[in-house]
Amino acid sequence: xxxxxxxxxxxxxxxxxxxxxxxxxxxxxxxxxxxxxxxxxxxxxxxxxxxxxxxxxxxxxxxxxxxxxxxxxxxxxxxxxxxxxxxxxxxxxxxxxxxxxxxxxxxxxxxxxxxxxxxxxxxxxxxxxxxxxxxxxxxxxxxxxxxxxxxxxxxxxxxxxxxxxxxxxxxxxxxxxxxxxxxxxxxxxxxxxxxxxxxxxxxxxxxxxxxxxxxxxxxxxxxxxxxxxxxxxxxxxxxxxxxxxxxxxxxxxxxxxxxxxxxxxxxxxxxxxxxxxxxxxxxxxxxxxxxxxxxxxxxxxxxxxxxxxxxxxxxxxxxxx
Numbered sequence: 001x002x003x004x005x006x007x008x009x010x011x012x013x014x015x016x017x018x019x020x021x022x023x024x025x026x027x028x029x030x031x032x033x034x035x036x037x038x039x040x041x042x043x044x045x046x047x048x049x050x051x052x053x054x055x056x057x058x059x060x061x062x063x064x065x066x067x068x069x070x071x072x073x074x075x076x077x078x079x080x081x082x083x084x085x086x087x088x089x090x091x092x093x094x095x096x097x098x099x100x101x102x103x104x105x106x107x108x109x110x111x112x113x114x115x116x117x118x119x120x121x122x123x124x125x126x127x128x129x130x131x132x133x134x135x136x137x138x139x140x141x142x143x144x145x146x147x148x149x150x151x152x153x154x155x156x157x158x159x160x161x162x163x164x165x166x167x168x169x170x171x172x173x174x175x176x177x178x179x180x181x182x183x184x185x186x187x188x189x190x191x192x193x194x195x196x197x198x199x200x201x202x203x204x205x206x207x208x209x210x211x212x213x214x215x216x217x218x219x220x221x222x223x224x225x226x227x228x229x230x231x232x233x234x235x236x237x238x239x240x241x242x243x244x245x246x247x248x249x250x251x252x253x254x255x256x257x258x259x260x261x262x263x264x265x266x267x268x269x270x271x272x273x274x275x276x277x278x279x280x281x282x283x284x285x286x287x288x289x290x291x292x293x294x295x296x297x298x299x300x301x302x303x304x305x306x307x308x309x310x311x312x313x314x315x316x317x318x319x320x321x
Contacts, residue, residue, distance in 0.1 A: 039074035066131040086155035169217040186212040
């Protein structure tokens with residue numbers, strides 16, 4: 001029997017718990033490295049930075065997720081012993097973190113040294129609950145970022161692909177809810193595609209994220225004087241984000257013209273955003289499937305005890321037909 005597996009977003013509240021744990025641990029690490037003469041700071045990267053953390057679900061069972069961090073070290077502050085032997089530097093970071101994790105009395109296992117990161121896994125009941133990856137990076141003389149990596153026990157600084165423009169584009173998309181939802185849909189769709197049909201090892205999350213950002217950014221900005229494109233709700237094959245959900249509810253279920261009732265649209269949009277369970281109704285919905293969608297929405301509203309509120313609201317009138 002074929003396994004049913006797909007990626008889904010991890011709720012922010014679940015990410016926050018582990019993120020705070022990691023920050024506490026890495027704060028402690030930077031203090032200990034400073035005592036060794038190494039100036040360092042850390043920051044979250046990848047999907048965690050963009051609030052797009054995903055986890056795999058296999059046959060309905062949610063799998064552990066991870067967070068990625070960069071530990072940026074100042075090469076000018078390095079003691080001579082680390083400048084001459086980069087392997088010692090990575091082992092120093094790994095061993096210090098192992099000590100800190102024991103001091104914190106966590107269930108994290110000792111860090112595993114891989115080609116470009118150190119992996120720390122949180123184990124409970126003999127199963128991985130969560131993990132975080134730590135990459136050691138620095139800036140070269142030209143100010144470009146480089147990652148400490150090794151191959152055949154040879155440790156060197158490798159140049160990192162410049163993703164600064166990607167972060168700028170992502171931030172621009174983030175400022176508009178509809179475009180950000182387009183990006184979320186595209187990112188999740190691509191992750192699931194590569195999981196089912198492609199090779200995930202050759203398509204890491206960061207590459208999929210860059211591809212999705214460029215695609216949605218070009219769609220909304222490239223060769224256009226308008227900042228953002230109009231919604232494509234009438235396209236039956238288009239993925240539906242929160243903004244599209246609002247338009248569909250207003251036009252097909254509530255029966256109002258959204259463009260003529262901006263206050264009602266805004267109220268409903270805020271309501272949709274407040275429900276984290278929307279994604280659990282159905283990841284991708286199409287306009288032709290409105291009847292099935294309507295029933296799911298009504299059921300979800302009942303569960304959240306919002307149906308009576310909306311029906312009796314003076315600002316939003318709900319129609320059953």
